[in-house]
Amino acid sequence: MTNHPRAGQPAGATDLIDVAQVVVAYYTRHPDPAEPGQRVAFGTSGHRGAAADTAFNDDHIAATTQAICDYRARNGIVGPLFLGKDTHALSEPAWATAVEVFSANDVMLLTDAGGRYTPTPAVSHAILRHNAERSYGPAYGADGVVVTPSHNPPSDGGFKYNPPDGGPAGSDITSWIQDAANRYLEANLAGVRRIPLTRALSAETTSTFDFLGHYVDDLPSVIDIDAIRSAGIRIGADPLGGASVDYWAAIADRHDLNLQVVNPLVDPTWRFMTLDWDGKIRMDCSSPSAMAALIGRMRDTANFDVATGNDADADRHGIVTPDAGLMNPNHFLAVAIEYLFNNRVDWPASAGIGKTLVSSSMIDRVAASLGRPLVEVPVGFKWFVPGLLDASVGFGGEESAGASFLRRDGRTWTTDKDGIIACLLAAEILAVTGDSPSRRYQQLVERHGAPVYARVDAPATREQKTALASLSPDQVTATELAGEPITEKLTRAPGNDASIGGLKVVTESGWFAARPSGTEDVYKIYAESFHGADHLRQVQDEARAVVDSVLST
Structure with a gap:
């Protein structure tokens, strides 16, 4: 791929979206179901699109939300639905549409207690924690929706469903929801139940949930926070204007870590970003161009022992070290696997190592050296869900910088990607071993070769x-x-x-x-x-x- 001449440079005024224009397009453009590009289409992480392209509009979200209600009723899912959103301009209006439809369908709805933003891993964590603490069977427990297009440009919106297993919905579920949603579009939304937002928010079925508190307070069960604190590791965390912004501040405060939120700003235009490889604003924490500001700060000031970035819904991670800059995601996955399986003594002895088939073969060689089974799956984090859920997979990771792993005692943490714990793991590795993750990767190269x-x-x-x-x-x-x-x-x-x-x-x-x-x-x-x-x-x-x-x- 050829880089744009302005890749890695700060965004300018002409690169920014007109937020009002984007939101107006969400409400005023109506899709033509006969046009393939204007239908609901679930990819690997939900339905995504731009309102200006008539690909992500009020009609799409009303139809999709009603389809999810129908899916829940069809499958006897009666627990609460956890609803989160990220910081994209379209996330707030799409969240409001969803609340109106869920409430009209008498769904027990739990929204963020702070009225702010909710990372994808916090929703997965909430679903699993709720279901584990109650006697619901797997089909009857809580589920969730995250309104996010992940790292996509500011003009885009996204809407993804997590069933009671807490992970990204499989294609059997998304195909059903997609088809049902498109039938509603074809019927001009006939059959979609909806009430005004004020009534929906005051309904008895709508309540709030402390996503941040439950997630942040539970972090010591998955990360050795004491080791990070004791070693005094200096962490620079850049939320890239995304949903993790309040979480990193709370992590620093509640766990007394030497952690600075590098950029606490939230702006739906993302005017503080540097342009990605193709000249677009994109919150891709695995891209050297998108992460250029944090890389430069690490290089020029040396204020941090490790710096980290997350995309808009914090399901991806970026790791920056003083000696190597931004680590290749494949490199960090291999380091994380080698460290975790040597240091999590309470993990099941038979737990395997999950990788997508387009991830580096360095992982294969590390798995062989550890004597652990390798579980190689197609592209898409949904394939790791069963293994993370029953702890037959200790770590699941994909080449696009998404990963999750078990709690320290071998129980499930999340079944969706968690960029926050991956970033904290980088600090733990440095604290426990004395070597940066990039130096640990060089040690792997010395043993296994340089791919x-x-x-x-x-x-x-x-x-x-x-x-x-x-x-x-x-x-x-x-x-x-x-x-x-x-x-x-x-x-x-x-x-x-x-x-x-x-x-x-x-x-x-x-x-x-x-x-x-x-x-x-x-x-x-x-x-x-x-x-x-x-x-x-x-x-x-x-x-x-x-x-x-x-x-x-």
């Missing part, structure tokens, strides 16, 4: 994308990749036998995975080599040739 990893895009028609998503291993006739024998040709994930929606080809020291994009006419090639950059380029070139040969038949 080079990249992702590139290649053009593909819709027909070719469909063909790629439905490949069988037999269609791949190549026997070598970049001079090495092919050892595996995968179209289903080894960890759970689920379709990967593409192809992964593996050799002893390299691999590539090709998957169609869900939003563009391209396919994505993820590749890695333990033989350096030149060998990686060879893997990438031959990956294109392998995929092209299959798509041309």
Whole structure:
């Protein structure tokens, strides 16, 4: 990918959204269900879109909320629904729409007691804690919704559903909700029940919940807070204007940590951000361009031992160290796994290590050295939910900087991504080992080799994308990749036998995975080599040739 000439530079006035215009578009534009881009479409993390594109509007959220109510009734889910929102301009109006519909359907609704913002992990934590403390079966307990498009640009909105298992809803659930919501759109919202916001907020079924207090006070059960405090680790936490802003201040105060909230500002235009690789404002804490301000502050002032960032709903993490700058997410995942499985003595002896199939093979080598089973799944955090829920997976992580792991005693913490505990883990690693996470990664390299990893895009028609998503291993006739024998040709994930929606080809020291994009006419090639950059380029070139040969038949 070619970087925009202003990537990493501060946003200017012309980069900012007009918040009033965005909110007006939410209420005044009405989708045409005959237009594919204007229908409700649940991806890996809910329905997302821009109001100006008539892709995320009041009609979408009213229809989707009613569909969730129908799903709950159909499946006997009678517990409360925990409702959170992030700091995007569209999150407040979408939250209000949801409250009006949930209340009209007599759903027991729990909203944030402070009236502020709620990170995704705090919602997952609340769901699981509620269900664990009561005698509800898995189908009857609490569930939740988070109004967030995660790290997407300021113009976007997002709406995602977490069922009673606390994690991202699986495709069987999201497909049902999506189809039901689109039927409501096609019927001009006939059948959608709704009452005015004032009545909804004062309804007997609507109440508040202290998400922040329950989450922050429970952190010592998952992170060695005492070690961080005793070592005096200096932490700089940048919420990037997102939902974790109040949480980091509370973490510093309640746990007496040497922690500074680097940027406590919330502004739906995100005028304080530096531009991402493509010149857009995007709160991607795994991007060096989006994190340029924090990286520069760490480099220039050396005020912190470790600095951290989170995206808008705090389900992703970014780790900045004095010796390496922003860590590659794959690198930190490998370090976190190696540290946790050596230091969480009360974790189940059989607990495995979860990774997505496009994450670094350094994780495979670390897992082998630990003698732990590797659970390799398709892209999407939803695949880790069952393992985190029954503690058969101790750690689940994906290459896009999302992860969660068990409590210190081996019980479930969250079943959705938790960027806050990942950031605190970086401080714990430094406190306990005396080495920064980036130095710990170099130690892994010395033991296991130095992988080079990249992702590139290649053009593909819709027909070719469909063909790629439905490949069988037999269609791949190549026997070598970049001079090495092919050892595996995968179209289903080894960890759970689920379709990967593409192809992964593996050799002893390299691999590539090709998957169609869900939003563009391209396919994505993820590749890695333990033989350096030149060998990686060879893997990438031959990956294109392998995929092209299959798509041309």
